[in-house]
Amino acid sequence: MSSQEDEVIQIFRDSGALLEGHFLLRSGLHSGHSFQCAQVCQYLDKVTRLAEILVENLKGYGATTVVGPAMGGLVIGQEVARQLGARFVFLEKVNDTLELRRNFKFESGEKVLIVEDVITRGGRVLEALAQCRAHGADPVAVGVIVDRSAGATSSDVPHHSLAQLSSPTYPADALPPELQSSPATKPGS
Numbered sequence: 665m666s667s668q669e670d671e672v673i674q675i676f677r678d679s680g681a682l683l684e685g686h687f688l689l690r691s692g693l694h695s696g697h698s699f700q701c702a703q704v705c706q707y708l709d710k711v712t713r714l715a716e717i718l719v720e721n722l723k724g725y726g727a728t729t730v731v732g733p734a735m736g737g738l739v740i741g742q743e744v745a746r747q748l749g750a751r752f753v754f755l756e757k758v759n760d761t762l763e764l765r766r767n768f769k770f771e772s773g774e775k776v777l778i779v780e781d782v783i784t785r786g787g788r789v790l791e792a793l794a795q796c797r798a799h800g801a802d803p804v805a806v807g808v809i810v811d812r813s814a815g816a817t818s819s820d821v822p823h824h825s826l827a828q829l830s831s832p833t834y835p836a837d838a839l840p841p842e843l844q845s846s847p848a849t850k851p852g853s
Contacts, residue, residue: 668717668826668827669826669827669828669829671713671717672714672717672809672810672826672827673827673829675704675710675713675714676699676703676704676810678710679703679704679706679707679710680700680703681699681700681701681702681703681704682697682698682699682700683697683698683699683700683851684696684697685698685846685849686843686846686847686848686849687848687849687850687851688848688849688850689784689833689851690784690787690788691784691785691787691833692835692836693784693785693833693834693835694833694834694835694836694839694843694848695812695831695832695833695834696831696832696842696843697831698851699781699782699809699810699812700851701736701739701740701781701782701809701810702735705739705740711739711740711743712743714740714743714809714826715740715743715744715746715747716747717826718740718744718779718807718809718824718826719744719747719748721807721824722744722748722777722779722805722807722824723748725775725777725804725805725822726775726804727748727750727775727776727777727804727805728750728751728774728775728776729745729750729751729752729753729770729774729775729776729777729801730742730744730745730748730750730751730752730753730776730777730779731752731753731754731755731776731777731778731779731792731796731801731803732752732753732754732755732778732779732780733754733755733762733778733780733788733789733791733792734754734755734756734757734762736780736781736782736788737754737755737778737779737780737781737788737792738754739781740779740780740781740809741754741779741780744777744779744807745779748777750777753768753770753776754768755791755792755795761791762788762791762792762795763795764795764796764798764799769799770796770799770800770801771800771801772800773800773801773802774800774801774802775801775802775804776796776801776802776803776804777803777804777805777806777807778792778793778796778803778805778806778807778821779806779807779808780792780806780807780808780809781808781809781810782808782809782810782811782812783808783810783811783812783813783817783825784812784813784817784833785813785817786813786817786818786819789806789808789817789819790819793806793819793820793821803821804821804822805821805822805823805824806819806821806822806823806824807824807825808823808824808825808826809825809826809827810825810826810827810829811823811825811827811828811829812829812830812831812833813828813830
């Protein structure tokens with residue numbers, strides 16, 4: 665693990681955001697670990713630091729707008745946008761699908777960054793990319809705090825994460841005994 669990953673994980677530990685138990689993740693998979701980014705987002709100094717690290721990876725793409733998928737990308741996306749001096753737009757869930765609402769618009773070819781908190785399979789990031797393109801934007805990169813897939817998720821734009829971790833995940837019909845013995849909770853991200 666790099667010193668950057670060590671720092672990010674320590675921020676999660678210090679915030680009480682690295683959870684252990686039996687969790688049903690947004691992806692539909694089960695895990696014994698969860699990253700509760702909302703716990704970190706209570707502390708704006710920690711959000712500022714995570715964004716500083718992420719901005720180092722994202723500042724060279726020439727983006728003028730940062731897009732955050734709701735809910736996870738809202739706080740970190742807004743702080744990344746602030747540090748980059750960029751506009752911030754968010755996508756929100758409508759019937760469990762991300763949509764561009766609230767009269768937000770993109771200029772044709774507008775360069776955007778997608779910023780998310782935690783991904784497991786990357787479904788919300790892929791939805792965000794599709795929504796941005798459907799509304800004329802040009803996604804140039806993705807920035808994520810924690811990539812639970814350890815880099816296995818991908819898209820057609822560069823992807824940067826502060827920590828790549830591989831906490832085992834399981835489909836409901838293949839739970840290990842330690843998870844079978846306790847009910848799953850939905851922690852959110």
